[in-house]
Amino acid sequence: MIQWNDDFTIGVKAIDEQHKRLFDIANRAYQLLRNELVLDKYDQIVDIFEELKDYTVYHFTYEERYMAEIGYKKLLSHKVYHDDFIEKVKDIDFNKVDQDQEQYLTGILDFVVHWIKDHILGVDKKIGQG
Numbered sequence: 051m052i053q054w055n056d057d058f059t060i061g062v063k064a065i066d067e068q069h070k071r072l073f074d075i076a077n078r079a080y081q082l083l084r085n086e087l088v089l090d091k092y093d094q095i096v097d098i099f100e101e102l103k104d105y106t107v108y109h110f111t112y113e114e115r116y117m118a119e120i121g122y123k124k125l126l127s128h129k130v131y132h133d134d135f136i137e138k139v140k141d142i143d144f145n146k147v148d149q150d151q152e153q154y155l156t157g158i159l160d161f162v163v164h165w166i167k168d169h170i171l172g173v174d175k176k177i178g179q180g
Contacts, residue, residue: 051077051080052073052076052077052080052163052166052167053073054069054070054073057171058073058167058170058171059178060170060174060175060177060178061178061179062116062177062178064112064116065109065112065113065116065174065177068105068108068109068112068113069109069166069170069174071105071109072102072105072106072109072166073166075098075101075102075105076102076159076162076163076166078098079095079098079099079102079155079159079162080159082094082095082098082155083152083155083156083159090151091151091155092144092151095144095151095155096144099139099142099144099158102139102162103136103139103140106135106136106139107136110129110132110135110136113128113132113174113177114128114129114132116177117177120177122177124176128173128177131169131173135165135169138161138165139162142158
């Protein structure tokens with residue numbers, strides 16, 4: 051589970067709200083993973099990761115446009131991080147999800163959660179600082 055706290059606030063309201071939404075999507079995936087009453091999670095897993103992919107593209111586009119508007123000097127290097135993340139999400143092999151749902155979902159979630167946390171705290175924070 052990934053909990054939002056004020057450490058993740060970068061000071062740009064719209065971007066902070068979008069980051070909270072990314073946390074919400076990740077938390078829904080964790081809740082699904084822990085739900086022992088749902089035996090076949092495949093369709094829900096696919097739906098969550100499709101939502102993650104679509105929302106991430108929306109968020110990154112917004113964030114990059116914002117950085118361009120404020121003349122953020124590290125926009126191009128920041129965009130590389132975004133592009134790499136999107137490629138990783140696009141490369142999710144849903145056949146592996148069907149073979150071992152729990153293990154594969156856990157691995158993907160670990161990657162997503164760590165990436166989001168590290169990216170916000172290490173890279174996005176600088177956007178709010180100018």
